[in-house]
Amino acid sequence: MSARDLHGPGAPWGPAEPGSKSNVDFQVIGRAHSKVDGLAKATGAAVYADDIVLSGMLHAKTLRSPHAHAKIRRIDVSKARALKGVHAVLTGESMPIKYGVIPWTPDENALAVDKVRFIGDPVAAVAAIDEDTANAALKLIEVEYEPLHAFFDPRESLVRAEPAIHEGRKEGNVSKSVQLEFGAVDAALSSADVVVEDDYFFHGSTHAPIEPHCAVATYSPEGVLTLWSATQITHYVHRALAQVLELPAHKIRVIQPCLGGAFGGKSDPFSLEFCVAKLALLTGRAVKMLWTREEVFYAHRGRHPMHLHYRSGATKDGKLTGVDAKILIDGGSYSSFGLVTTYYSGQLLTGPYHFPTYRFDSTRVFTNKPPCGPKRGHGSVQPRFAFEVQLDQLAEKLALDPIEIRRRNFQGDFTRTVNGQRVTSNGFLQCLDEVERASRWKERRGKLGPGRGLGVAGSMYISGTNYPVYPNDMPQSGVQLKVDRSGLVTVFTGGNDIGQGSNSMCAYIVAEELGIGIERIRVVAADTDLCPVDLGAYSSRVTFMVGNATIDACRKLREKLVAAVAEKWQCAPARVRLIEGLVVDLDDTSRSLTSVEAFHLAETKFDTLGATGSYNTPKLGGDYRGGTIGASPAYSFTAHVVDASVDTETGRISVHDVWIAHDCGRALNPMIVAGQMEGSAYMGIAEALYEEHDINRFGLHRGPSLLDYRLPTSLDTPEFRALIVESIDPEGPYGAKEAGEGPLHPSLPALSNAIYDAVGIRLKHLPFTPAKVLAALREKRESAALATQGGTR
Amino acid sequence: MRAVGEYQLEVNGDAQRVSAPDHWTLLEVLRYRLGLTGSKQGCDKGDCGACTVLMDGRPVLACLTLARASEGRAITTIEGLMPAHLRAGGTGADPLQQAFDRCGALQCGFCQSGMILSARALLERCPQPSREDMRDALSGNLCRCTGYTQIFEAIESAVAEKLALQPRLRSWEAQRAAQEPSR
Numbered sequence: 001m002s003a004r005d006l007h008g009p010g011a012p013w014g015p016a017e018p019g020s021k022s023n024v025d026f027q028v029i030g031r032a033h034s035k036v037d038g039l040a041k042a043t044g045a046a047v048y049a050d051d052i053v054l055s056g057m058l059h060a061k062t063l064r065s066p067h068a069h070a071k072i073r074r075i076d077v078s079k080a081r082a083l084k085g086v087h088a089v090l091t092g093e094s095m096p097i098k099y100g101v102i103p104w105t106p107d108e109n110a111l112a113v114d115k116v117r118f119i120g121d122p123v124a125a126v127a128a129i130d131e132d133t134a135n136a137a138l139k140l141i142e143v144e145y146e147p148l149h150a151f152f153d154p155r156e157s158l159v160r161a162e163p164a165i166h167e168g169r170k171e172g173n174v175s176k177s178v179q180l181e182f183g184a185v186d187a188a189l190s191s192a193d194v195v196v197e198d199d200y201f202f203h204g205s206t207h208a209p210i211e212p213h214c215a216v217a218t219y220s221p222e223g224v225l226t227l228w229s230a231t232q233i234t235h236y237v238h239r240a241l242a243q244v245l246e247l248p249a250h251k252i253r254v255i256q257p258c259l260g261g262a263f264g265g266k267s268d269p270f271s272l273e274f275c276v277a278k279l280a281l282l283t284g285r286a287v288k289m290l291w292t293r294e295e296v297f298y299a300h301r302g303r304h305p306m307h308l309h310y311r312s313g314a315t316k317d318g319k320l321t322g323v324d325a326k327i328l329i330d331g332g333s334y335s336s337f338g339l340v341t342t343y344y345s346g347q348l349l350t351g352p353y354h355f356p357t358y359r360f361d362s363t364r365v366f367t368n369k370p371p372c373g374p375k376r377g378h379g380s381v382q383p384r385f386a387f388e389v390q391l392d393q394l395a396e397k398l399a400l401d402p403i404e405i406r407r408r409n410f411q412g413d414f415t416r417t418v419n420g421q422r423v424t425s426n427g428f429l430q431c432l433d434e435v436e437r438a439s440r441w442k443e444r445r446g447k448l449g450p451g452r453g454l455g456v457a458g459s460m461y462i463s464g465t466n467y468p469v470y471p472n473d474m475p476q477s478g479v480q481l482k483v484d485r486s487g488l489v490t491v492f493t494g495g496n497d498i499g500q501g502s503n504s505m506c507a508y509i510v511a512e513e514l515g516i517g518i519e520r521i522r523v524v525a526a527d528t529d530l531c532p533v534d535l536g537a538y539s540s541r542v543t544f545m546v547g548n549a550t551i552d553a554c555r556k557l558r559e560k561l562v563a564a565v566a567e568k569w570q571c572a573p574a575r576v577r578l579i580e581g582l583v584v585d586l587d588d589t590s591r592s593l594t595s596v597e598a599f600h601l602a603e604t605k606f607d608t609l610g611a612t613g614s615y616n617t618p619k620l621g622g623d624y625r626g627g628t629i630g631a632s633p634a635y636s637f638t639a640h641v642v643d644a645s646v647d648t649e650t651g652r653i654s655v656h657d658v659w660i661a662h663d664c665g666r667a668l669n670p671m672i673v674a675g676q677m678e679g680s681a682y683m684g685i686a687e688a689l690y691e692e693h694d695i696n697r698f699g700l701h702r703g704p705s706l707l708d709y710r711l712p713t714s715l716d717t718p719e720f721r722a723l724i725v726e727s728i729d730p731e732g733p734y735g736a737k738e739a740g741e742g743p744l745h746p747s748l749p750a751l752s753n754a755i756y757d758a759v760g761i762r763l764k765h766l767p768f769t770p771a772k773v774l775a776a777l778r779e780k781r782e783s784a785a786l787a788t789q790g791g792t793r
Numbered sequence: 794m795r796a797v798g799e800y801q802l803e804v805n806g807d808a809q810r811v812s813a814p815d816h817w818t819l820l821e822v823l824r825y826r827l828g829l830t831g832s833k834q835g836c837d838k839g840d841c842g843a844c845t846v847l848m849d850g851r852p853v854l855a856c857l858t859l860a861r862a863s864e865g866r867a868i869t870t871i872e873g874l875m876p877a878h879l880r881a882g883g884t885g886a887d888p889l890q891q892a893f894d895r896c897g898a899l900q901c902g903f904c905q906s907g908m909i910l911s912a913r914a915l916l917e918r919c920p921q922p923s924r925e926d927m928r929d930a931l932s933g934n935l936c937r938c939t940g941y942t943q944i945f946e947a948i949e950s951a952v953a954e955k956l957a958l959q960p961r962l963r964s965w966e967a968q969r970a971a972q973e974p975s976r
Contacts, residue, residue, distance in 0.1 A: 037899075041899040042886060048833070210936070261903055674963065679900065705838065715928050717940055724965050
């Protein structure tokens with residue numbers, strides 16, 4: 001069922017009447033509640049993958065490539081196999097079938113076959129009685145490599161096809177290339193009153209969830225393989241395991257235990273999942289593999305480095321006429337989600353501003369570095385950084401206030417973007433108003449004293465996409481409800497709670513719809529044996545899609561409850577209201593039943609009580625190849641103002657405050673929404689100032705530890721002010737849209753723009769290290785001096 | 794073969810006989826011998842703080858502490874807080890754990906056992922900490938989800954509850970309060 005069918009024009013949560021209080025009709029939605037798993041996490045009771053201990057469990061370790069690019073001439077595992085305590089050793093030939101999260105680009109093996117493509121590429125795996133023995137066995141594996149020329153600069157991969165990182169591709173070392181043009185861009189730019197053309201660079205960054213990847217597998221005597229994995233997409237792991245292990249999918253059960261952070265970094269199927277599964281099959285023992293922190297850095301799948309060139313034109317009054325982008329994307333060694341990344345780098349820029357014309361030319365190439373993939377704000381944080389800085393450059397040329405130029409180009413709501421994407425609700429103007437008001441932009445800008453400034457930026461992001469990775473017309477999300485005679489309602493959802501609170505979101509919706517307390521609801525999630533399929537926690541799809549599926553299931557169940565009670569009371573169903581653990585007659589409030597009594601009545605009248613619900617997107621997207629990639633049933637919008645200062649002696653940047661205004665449609669739980677906004681902005685500021693996933697000229701990571709890869713501590717993190725804007729989307733669950741990724745985007749350009757406001761330097765190359773700040777300040781002084789000399793001559 | 798020793802640790806008020814290789818850290822013994830998996834391994838080299846436990850009331854990194862070196866010290870893990878609170882006549886989880894739950898501080902939760910224990914130690918020595926005190930005290934505990942704001946708010950909420958103070962409005966609450974009259 002699509003959301004439009006579900007909610008209809010008379011959705012009960014339409015915009016609040018003027019003068020009425022918001023949320024007046026809601027009992028649960030719109031208020032702060034604890035999470036369903038909050039206390040389990042607070043008390044240490046929550047079970048994460050590495051907390052799972054099974055009897056007789058073996059421990060597995062991975063041997064990794066020391067070469068960035070090499071042929072494997074020979075592998076000899078006989079000595080490792082002979083070591084006492086070793087139960088099995090795997091190499092590439094144990095699992096030769098290639099896989100990839102995008103079905104069109106399967107180019108990965110669980111363990112390298114014939115060649116390795118980055119330092120850290122998995123080559124062999126050992127299962128032994130303990131980690132020490134497994135590590136000792138790895139040292140006994142002999143691998144003979146023939147090193148090949150390694151690519152570390154994407155500009156080289158673009159022009160040099162040999163040696164091919166992936167053989168047999170007609171595109172050489174190009175992973176994906178997309179050129180799309182909407183309208184006559186060159187004409188629009190040549191007729192513009194002002195044009196800004198510039199280069200920007202986005203470095204790589206990685207997710208660094210505090211929980212390292214971990215997987216545990218066991219194989220039952222009946223031939224069922226069970227895998228617990230720290231994954232954010234159970235369903236795709238399930239499919240990939242069936243494919244690679246050549247097992248029927250019904251013989252595989254994948255369970256996501258409590259997950260210690262993901263941010264996109266646990267979206268791909270990973271080597272360790274296949275290895276523990278295969279090792280369990282071979283040994284008949286449970287097998288666990290926990291990656292070290294260093295391995296997590298090499299597994300990566302983080303933000304793609306991008307070389308971005310933008311040319312934008314505007315009229316005298318600041319209206320954009322056209323935007324032209326050329327982007328080179330460093331994909332690292334495998335495809336991962338790269339096909340989507342390449343499209344997203346262009347497709348997701350076309351809001352919240354109206355682009356009369358637009359062109360992008362994006363090319364992703366392979367290099368011999370850890371593979372890149374989706375990190376929070378997949379494919380769209382990098383172009384957003386470049387464009388929002390360029391928009392400030394345009395504003396400066398036109399002597400316009402940076403907030404004003406953004407207002408003037410607002411695309412409006414219920415419209416279509418230049419690339420054919422449907423936009424529904426759009427609260428971007430309110431977002432600008434909120435950050436302008438809260439930061440006291442008008443009073444404070446330009447009056448903060450030397451070295452301190454304010455910067456603004458905006459963005460938009462998807463609430464899921466209608467591109468389901470593998471083509472099918474089945475629902476993207478399914479939910480099942482089961483009612484117990486005790487009054488407990490169990491929700492079964494394939495959705496992955498990765499800390500964002502999706503299980504809690506399901507519970508809030510069931511509580512709202514059935515008028516029962518949250519404590520009467522249990523959520524069983526992300527277990528392929530028990531739960532209907534959901535496509536997982538990525539592209540900010542969960543609240544929108546799982547939320548709508550949950551509402552759908554609840555409405556069907558509620559209909560039965562209401563019918564049973566109406567029959568007993570001999571009244572019209574419209575008079576029956578489920579609220580606060582009771583069922584009441586709206587016309588005679590002295591008449592009521594408990595929810596439990598109503599459940600019993602309905603079970604008596606109908607059958608064992610339960611319901612299913614589902615969600616699928618409506619048909620969306622532009623009518624061209626790739627037009628559905630980036631098409632979302634609803635877009636979120638964000639604006640940030642950053643208050644920052646620069647120490648011109650040391651080049652050190654201090655961020656004081658970040659005001660984050662985010663249009664999430666409706667905040668189902670404003671506290672959780674605020675937490676997503678703050679966490680997003682933290683991650684954006686972190687990659688602007690501190691973090692760099694940098695690979696040196698030998699292919700080695702410059703700092704694969706949580707000390708050297710500098711995650712901000714509580715001392716480094718600025719104050720965040722979360723400001724929630726609710727545009728009430730007609731198709732979202734109660735009007736909700738996403739909140740987990742959009743609010744990251746503006747952090748980086750708003751900071752760059754604040755630094756310009758503070759000290760007059762445009763930082764266009766991330767990250768903004770003290771060395772870059774000092775170099776830019778020196779350059780500014782020198783060009784000022786030259787200008788002065790020129791003036792006196 | 795590496796040497797295996799037998800020794801006694803005091804964990805959450807219980808005297809525990811432990812038999813483990815001498816090179817094992819306190820974190821390994823807690824997780825793999827005593828089944829106390831609430832203490833997490835995020836980096837195994839003292840960078841992230843997810844393994845933080847209290848030793849004689851002070852936060853230490855269990856992944857950098859040899860288990861044998863913990864003999865004779867009182868160790869508190871995250872699992873110890875709720876039973877201690879119940880023994881002292883309280884109900885439910887420790888008030889600080891409840892505050893973390895109530896305030897949204899628990900996203901993925903992986904860093905939070907260490908975070909809560911560091912915060913517990915802070916409150917023992919400083920019952921009404923400022924934000925700066927909190928930033929100092931928690932700087933050894935990395936959180937990747939929250940941006941720390943809701944962690945600070947949780948500690949403030951626990952303090953406000955204990956001292957019967959009015960907690961300050963969160964940014965979105967202040968925003969709502971400002972908007973309400975105009976609606």
